[in-house]
Amino acid sequence: MNNSDLKKAGLKVTLPRIKILEILENARDRHLSAEDIYKSLVESGEDIGLATVYRVLTQFEEAKLVVRHHFSEGHSVFELDLGAHHDHLVCVKCGLVEEFVDELIESRQQAVAKKAGFCMTDHSLNIYGICKGCQ
C-alpha cells in the first residue's frame, strides 16, 4: 500500500493522504476511528484537519483502499483493505479487535442469502465478548 496505489485510485498524492495511509499501516490495532487518526496526526505534529481525515477516509473507502466498520460504539472504524475478507471479535471492555475467518460460516451465509432470494453484496459478523485479558 503506497503512493502508486493512490494514483491508481485516481487520487493525487498529497501529504494528508500519505500520512493517513501510513498511520493505518503502522497502527498496532489496525482498526482506527477518524478521531484516532486525527490524534495520531496531531501528535506527529502534522497540521491536518479532522474534516480532511473524514474526506480522505471516505475517498479511500470508495477506492477500496480501506473498509469501514460499524461496531456498536456510535462511530465508524476504518482498516486497510488488504483484500482478505474476515470477520471480527470485539472486546466490549477494552475495545480490542481480533479478526477471524470461518469458511463454514461464510458458506452458510451464502446459502442463507440464496434461500431468501437475496443477491448478497456484503455481510458483517461481529462477535462481542470479553477478551482473555479482561476476564
Add this chain to the structure above:
Amino acid sequence: MNNSDLKKAGLKVTLPRIKILEILENARDRHLSAEDIYKSLVESGEDIGLATVYRVLTQFEEAKLVVRHHFSEGHSVFELDLGAHHDHLVCVKCGLVEEFVDELIESRQQAVAKKAGFCMTDHSLNIYGICKGCQ
C-alpha cells in the same frame, strides 16, 4: 406484550409507552427507527415528542422489551424482543429486513469465540444484499 409487561419492567403505564409498544407490534416491517415511530405517532394525532420516543425506546431496551440494531445506515432501528434470537438480511436498495436463524452458524460462532479466548456476550450478523423484489 402489553401493559403488564410494562409494570413488570418497573415502568409506569403511560400513554407514550403504550402507543410505542402498539406501533412496534403492528408495524409491517418490525424494524423501525425512532423517527419512523415518531412519524407514526404524529400521523395518529398523538402529541408525543421525539425525545420521549428515544427515552422510551432506551428504557425498553434496558427492560429487554426491545432490541436495538445498528445496520449500516447511520441510525438505530428497534424491534420487539420476542425472545427468539435471530440474525438479519438487509436489502441495501429498499431497506427491507428479513430475519433468519442458522444453527450451524450459531454454534460455529461459539466455537470461534472460545478458540480466541473470548467470553461471548453477544453477536450480530447482518447479510446485506438485494432482495428478490429489487433485483
Add this chain to the structure above:
DNA sequence: GTCCGTGCAAAGGATTTGCATAATC
C-alpha cells in the same frame, strides 16, 4: 402528595459541507 414521566428547547457527538486558499500535476 410523591415521584416518575413528558414536552420543549438547547446541548452533544460524529460527520459533512461551503468557501477561499494552497497544493498537485
Add this chain to the structure above:
DNA sequence: GATTATGCAAATCCTTTGCACGGAC
C-alpha cells in the same frame, strides 16, 4: 495554469439532557 485538495468554521444528522410542568399510583 487548471484542477483537485485542504483548513477552517459553520451546518447537519441523530441522539441525549436540563428543566418546569403534568400525570400515574
